[in-house]
Amino acid sequence: MSAIDLNARASATFAQKLAETEALLKQAAQDYTSRITLACSLGAEDMVLADLVNRLQLDIPIFVLETGQLHPETLALLERLKASSRAPVEVFTPVNESVVEFVSREGKDAMYQSIALRKACCNIRKMEPLGRALAGKDTWITGLRREQSGARAEVPLIDRSEPRVKLNPLANWTWGDVWHYIADNKVDYNPLHDQFYPSIGCAPCTRAISLGEDFRAGRWWWEDEAAKECGLHVKSSSLPEKVSS
Numbered sequence: 342m343s344a345i346d347l348n349a350r351a352s353a354t355f356a357q358k359l360a361e362t363e364a365l366l367k368q369a370a371q372d373y374t375s376r377i378t379l380a381c382s383l384g385a386e387d388m389v390l391a392d393l394v395n396r397l398q399l400d401i402p403i404f405v406l407e408t409g410q411l412h413p414e415t416l417a418l419l420e421r422l423k424a425s426s427r428a429p430v431e432v433f434t435p436v437n438e439s440v441v442e443f444v445s446r447e448g449k450d451a452m453y454q455s456i457a458l459r460k461a462c463c464n465i466r467k468m469e470p471l472g473r474a475l476a477g478k479d480t481w482i483t484g485l486r487r488e489q490s491g492a493r494a495e496v497p498l499i500d501r502s503e504p505r506v507k508l509n510p511l512a513n514w515t516w517g518d519v520w521h522y523i524a525d526n527k528v529d530y531n532p533l534h535d536q537f538y539p540s541i542g543c544a545p546c547t548r549a550i551s552l553g554e555d556f557r558a559g560r561w562w563w564e565d566e567a568a569k570e571c572g573l574h575v576k577s578s579s580l581p582e583k584v585s586s
């Protein structure tokens with residue numbers, strides 16, 4: 342059974358939510374012009390946002406963090422997005438010397454040894470490239486949804502709590518809404534979603550989930566729930582210095 346068959350169930354207010362999302366994206370493209378960017382993890386939500394940006398012909402560039410640890414399915418989707426997107430897609434990769442030095446010092450499986458080492462890996466492969474992706478931007482768009490986890494339950498549509506404004510146009514979408522949109526608009530998506538991977542990150546840190554497990558149970562599954570963010574969406578005030586850059 343595909344992820345579409347399993348999940349595509351629009352909520353009663355879907356049409357209204359979609360209209361609000363489109364209005365927010367159009368307004369943002371108009372207000373922030375060259376200072377805005379869409380963070381695309383290539384997950385289902387971000388593919389919806391990339392589709393909206395392209396369908397509405399908005400001048401919002403897209404960036405992808407290619408950590409060097411993505412699944413082949415995710416890399417193939419990245420190539421398809423680059424080939425089909427009207428909006429420019431820029432790929433940011435980690436500094437090679439930092440990766441080589443970290444792996445030779447801590448080993449390639451360091452992320453399983455401690456939360457500190459896992460965060461150090463995320464810092465090199467995600468946070469430092471994210472800093473470059475956001476340089477010169479004062480607004481970024483993400484696919485965060487309140488339903489994704491307890492830590493994200495309060496995600497606002499527009500987050501002005503940090504110096505850089507974060508827009509979360511899908512904040513109140515359900516997982517069913519996401520898949521309804523994907524089915525309705527024939528959006529390309531990662532085939533891993535058809536194999537019970539609702540949330541897809543780096544290959545060593547993502548597994549399929551079983552029926553009844555939480556949405557993000559397959560991410561960093563060996564850690565406590567509270568630690569399960571890579572730093573991308575953690576308030577800078579609550580981050581250790583080395584992760585908050």
Ligand code: SF4
Binds near residue numbers: 408410459460543571
């Ligand atoms: S998700 Fe895992 S492999 Fe990817 S950067 Fe973080 S620790 Fe490293």
